[in-house]
Amino acid sequence: MAQWNDYHHEDEDVDGEERDESGVDYTSTGRDSLVFLVDASKEMFIKGEDEEPSPFDMTMQCVRSVYTSKIISSDKDLVALVFYGTEQSKNPRNSFKHVYIYHDLDLPGARRVQDVDGLRGEKGAQVAGETMGSGNTNLGEALWCCSNLYSDIKLRLSHKRLMIFTCRDTPHGGDGERDRQARTKASDLKETGVVIDLMHLMKPGGFDVSLFFCDVVSPPEDEAELGLQMEPCGKLEDLQKRVRAKEMKKRSVARLNLCLGEGMNVAVGVYITALQARKPNAIKLYRDNNEPVRTKTRLYHTQTGSLLLPSDTKRVQVYAGRQIVMEKDEVDVIKKFSDPGLELIGFKPMERLKLHHHLRSAVFIYPEEEMVTGSACVFTALLRRCSERNVFALCKYTRIRNSPPRFLALVPQKEEVDDGQAQIVAPGFHGIFLPYADDIRTLDTPQLPTASESQVDKMKEIVHKLRFKYRSDAFENPVLQQHYRNLEALALDLMAPEHIEDLTMPNVNMMDQRLGSLAQEFRDLVYPADYNPEGKTAPKRKPAEAAGGTEKKPKVEMSEDELRGHVQKGNLAYGPGLPVNMDQCDCKPDSDCTSTDCGDGSTGLWLDFNSVLTGALTVVGYLLYRFSQALPALIRWPIHLFCTLTGVSSLWVWVSHLMGTLRSLQYLLKWLSRIWRFIVGKRLLIPTHLINDNVFDSLL
Structure with a gap:
């Protein structure tokens, strides 16, 4: 049975809520x-x-x-x-x-x-x-x-x-x-x-x-x-x-009724004024034709193998060590608190709304005259009175059915026009999402030294010098811009993506010109004379001899001409590491040499026999693994076709048990092929570029 949670996963994550509301x-x-x-x-x-x-x-x-x-x-x-x-x-x-x-x-x-x-x-x-x-x-x-x-x-x-x-x-x-x-x-x-x-x-x-x-x-x-x-x-x-x-067409997230009292409803639209821009989700493509792949989930009975409908499944919640089984309709009834809409609870002075009450980006509430006639008139009257009395309206907000309610603080905003009587700020309410009592935590702030008046005054001068007029539309996300430039270059077959300017990086030269000597004066007031702002450098690592470790084995130096000569004479044997000069060792192919210079203590093989054995063992491992993959399919599909045409369901149940046995056999054959690879790669001195993981996995 599928496990059931109290609410949607999006309700536990603020980003999930915003992502859900932004979808069209x-x-x-x-x-x-x-x-x-x-x-x-x-x-x-x-x-x-x-x-x-x-x-x-x-x-x-x-x-x-x-x-x-x-x-x-x-x-x-x-x-x-x-x-x-x-x-x-x-x-x-x-x-x-x-x-x-x-x-x-x-x-x-x-x-x-x-x-x-x-x-x-x-x-x-x-x-x-x-x-x-x-x-x-x-x-x-x-x-x-x-x-x-x-x-x-x-x-x-x-x-x-x-x-x-x-x-x-x-x-x-x-x-x-x-x-x-x-x-x-x-x-x-x-x-x-x-x-x-x-x-x-x-x-x-x-x-x-x-x-x-x-x-x-x-x-x-x-x-x-x-x-x-x-x-x-x-x-x-x-x-x-x-x-x-x-x-750009303005889209409302939802169109709801604002209930001001019994029998008094006003139609409003909910709009998102600011939303974090994110990279689009990656789409899986079919490797043969690059068409998008759609994922479908089907539930089958474990004993009969029949397809289960949504009405055949139940939800379960473990409570006090017991499994509470519920129908889907019962879960929907439990989740439902109220119908979608805004319900007025009361009014509070603006002083009661604190900065730490901000949880996520606010929404904008605007009347919808087309849904209910007279909504604009009542909405305007409510907006004007809230603005005159400097209060905000407290409402219960339910966006969609079966979603948990949230508390909204409707903050009034007056209309603003420019010199040409053109509207630059629309009238309406900003819906501020308020936290529950469980969302507010008490933090133990660490005890920090208190700054002196001279230090505070000097920092005020620095802040005054570096002040500028901030506009949110003047800074673009450099990560997103680079991402879309790369996609554009890939789609349009450009040689290189267009260069972007990272406007989030500070202009250090301009800051130094504005500050002058203020930065050094502030440093002298706050930090001691021997303070190093760059921090301490990490100590150098001690040599192996001083630390008591073993001396690293030096590599065998060999020129390219010497290496070519040894290859032509057949004097090289391959081990797990680099080629070894056989002239430096007295062992023969049939001897029991345990020297570390001869392939990690293993018996060396001549190059010609080694190559032939490598190819043979690789082909055997490849065929063994391919047979393990094809074995279930060779038996399953003919029987499945026979059961479909004749309607014999009992035979398919027997085949289901057989598939489990074949799956176990498949894993056994897979591990046998891995053991075979271990024997080939470790005991026989086969060249690593012929039997390494990448080449073997590509063959499989």
Whole structure:
């Protein structure tokens, strides 16, 4: 019977909880899809001032960064690359003129990244001109083609986004009929749930979005989104930042009800604001075709060999020396404390919330107006009153069914906007996970000497000199970055991975310039004059004679020419170590020499007989081991096929007992082969490069 534990293993490990909440179930939520619709007109290939990259080159670099980020963060999402305003046409049945589908809506991969790299730089512009060219523009047909890309996907899509990259504010040159068709098709796309964004690039004379694109772009999805940006992007960094903010879809970990009292429920969403990035788990591949291997577990009856269903198994817990047997349904009932949701317990002043109460990364609570109408109004009123009274709400949090409850401290956060009335901090509650009484320990702190006032003042000066403004997004994990660079180089067949800069390493030169003599002054105040900060060096090891050990045996010095001459004369015998000169010993092959110079005290064999015996014994050991492996299969599979066709189950029970006997025989043969190897390698002076473990194991 399977042993049963009180809770999930993740509940005992904070990292396990965070890893469980960060997972995305694509079978229930669907996949995100992103289509890049890029203008391929001649204006896109004009370089900027001071040899700045062209708008087309900036777009390709941005597309490449999104491809690589999708591969790392969300490889199940779908991406596509479509060009409009081209001379050549490439789409299903070429029904849309001047539209070139470079990548269909599919999973990102290394091949696609290489294709985008081929369109970067001056050579990429030449390739784009030769492949697609620049022609007339019909944005309406391009939007229609993108609509067909979404409709051809059979998978469930949770979020559909379309990004338009262009540097022309009037794509049709004032053609009113084409403008009307494009606006109509954009409206149809927005009705089907496609979000259209404009990534307009800098051009001479400026970019006026009010001429055409203000009627095409979708309105902001929520209050936190800025919507259409009036200023065009003039730099690659600005474009990448804007695209990254748009293409990342906010996913809620859970959508729950916040119970404020009997009959008063508010719908809220739970979001993770910060989560530790980890290396992806390794995937096992089948060695013949490199396809992923899926692990399946099957339970069989030990006596009858029949397949057991989940309902046939029970759970057992050892308590007071007895096995308490329970059904799976009974275990689920015991684990269940309450239904998923947030239940308000009361309010506490902010002074009662201490720093040591922090257990793990907090979650963010935001209202879900779509689930329950009026949730935003009640949530805003609760947030405002908690902020005014400087209190936090204490709640019981149950994320999923059969998970243990946790206590959350809902800390209010007000909305903050910048000078342009754009939201930079969203209003909501931060959910701080509170510890239980069992989680808090009392530590016996060691007694340390107390620093004097002069030492404290000097350290304050040092801290003031080394202070800087910290930003979490300014430091990347060097281990993860190097890992992904290595994967990128392996996938793209690069000669060497891209060099990364470890920003976590301190700038020692800058620190020395800022401190000046403060470091030496602090050292003089704290440490004695003869203090060595590097520590004591380890004493050198004494010679063997002084320590009472035996003298190490010197190696036999022999030049290459002398060694070649002895080999030609056949004067070498092989032992466990180096070749030995037979001229230095008077023993013969049939003598009983016990000298340590002759193969560790064993009888020497001549080279020709030794080689023949080595090959024969190796082949015998190989065949013996192969026979031990094939013996159970030679008997098991024919009988198993016979039992399956005839339905004779009693014979299969007898075969099961026979398999145990054959397994014991197999282990016996395996140990006989190992004993054979020991005899070959130790008693007979066979060359070690012919009978060592690596060669023998590779044969087996």
